[in-house]
Amino acid sequence: MSWMSSPIRHFGRVAGAVLAITCAVSLAAWAGGAGFGDDDDNSEEEGPSYFGFVRDTSGATVPDAKVTVGAKNRGGVVTRTDLLGTYKVPGFGKEVDPKDVEVSCDKPGYKQLRVVRRSSPSSDPKIPIETECTLQRI
Amino acid sequence: MRGAVIAGMVGAVIMASLMVAGVSDRTAAQSPFGDPNAEPAPFNPQMAALMSMLIQPRHTKLGLAGNAENWPLAGYMLKELKQGFAVVSKAVPRWKGLPVPDLVDAAVSQPLTLLDYAVKLKYRRQFDEAYESLTKGCNACHATTDHAFVVIKVPDASPFPDQEFAPQR
Numbered sequence: 376m377s378w379m380s381s382p383i384r385h386f387g388r389v390a391g392a393v394l395a396i397t398c399a400v401s402l403a404a405w406a407g408g409a410g411f412g413d414d415d416d417n418s419e420e421e422g423p424s425y426f427g428f429v430r431d432t433s434g435a436t437v438p439d440a441k442v443t444v445g446a447k448n449r450g451g452v453v454t455r456t457d458l459l460g461t462y463k464v465p466g467f468g469k470e471v472d473p474k475d476v477e478v479s480c481d482k483p484g485y486k487q488l489r490v491v492r493r494s495s496p497s498s499d500p501k502i503p504i505e506t507e508c509t510l511q512r513i
Numbered sequence: 514m515r516g517a518v519i520a521g522m523v524g525a526v527i528m529a530s531l532m533v534a535g536v537s538d539r540t541a542a543q544s545p546f547g548d549p550n551a552e553p554a555p556f557n558p559q560m561a562a563l564m565s566m567l568i569q570p571r572h573t574k575l576g577l578a579g580n581a582e583n584w585p586l587a588g589y590m591l592k593e594l595k596q597g598f599a600v601v602s603k604a605v606p607r608w609k610g611l612p613v614p615d616l617v618d619a620a621v622s623q624p625l626t627l628l629d630y631a632v633k634l635k636y637r638r639q640f641d642e643a644y645e646s647l648t649k650g651c652n653a654c655h656a657t658t659d660h661a662f663v664v665i666k667v668p669d670a671s672p673f674p675d676q677e678f679a680p681q682r
Contacts, residue, residue, distance in 0.1 A: 458653035
């Protein structure tokens with residue numbers, strides 16, 4: 376009997392491996408696991424990004440304004456508004472509480488009047504935290 | 514004997530799995546575009562399709578009408594273009610997390626107002642300036658949304674051979 380047990384055991388191992396692979400492939404296909412997600416979607420690790428407009432007191436957007444987005448005790452990021460008067464800054468990391476992040480704006484000939492943070496309409500981490508920074512001519 | 518029975522059962526399970534996989538593959542292979550027997554899905558065009566359907570042709574027609582000083586047609590296309598922006602803002606209020614109504618407002622509200630005056634006054638020079646400003650607004654918005662490679666320009670020819678843009682006397 377022992378002369379048969381070895382080939383049967385071998386066959387059993389091979390069959391088990393084939394079965395496992397077959398089931399894994401079938402399950403992946405059934406679950407739609409072919410990977411349709413964005414390759415660069417790392418929002419879960421990064422935490423929310425920051426986006427907003429810089430406007431003057433008339434409501435017009437202000438291009439090329441300096442915007443500083445700073446996290447408490449971590450330093451900050453300096454960027455500039457684009458032609459549309461918007462800025463975008465990636466997330467600091469999940470461990471940074473967005474409440475500890477401050478946005479300020481500046482442009483020669485202006486002073487910052489106020490910064491208003493919009494209430495978040497969703498808990499979706501892909502939706503950035505929005506602020507509107509208003510500059511007043513001096 | 515017992516080993517042979519187990520081996521037979523394992524073989525049967527493998528065959529069954531392969532058959533199931535084969536059936537799913539055949540079903541999926543019927544058409545890469547979907548199941549012909551499925552219920553019709555609601556038509557839900559997203560940003561790129563909406564831009565191609567509702568915005569770009571109207572921007573083009575507005576430019577061609579203004580260039581021909583066909584003010585009734587320019588006024589009509591301007592109204593259609595504004596409605597197109599409203600539809601896009603409602604259909605896709607956020608795109609890649611960004612607030613579409615705010616972006617549209619920042620990009621095109623002012624030039625659209627200036628175009629409205631120009632059309633009502635039948636003032637060609639102001640029309641040209643405002644249309645140029647509108648086109649720049651489109652491109653600024655494309656840049657903000659990481660689509661700077663989509664460059665809109667003042668049309669230099671009509672892609673609508675079946676439409677007359679010159680005013681009818």
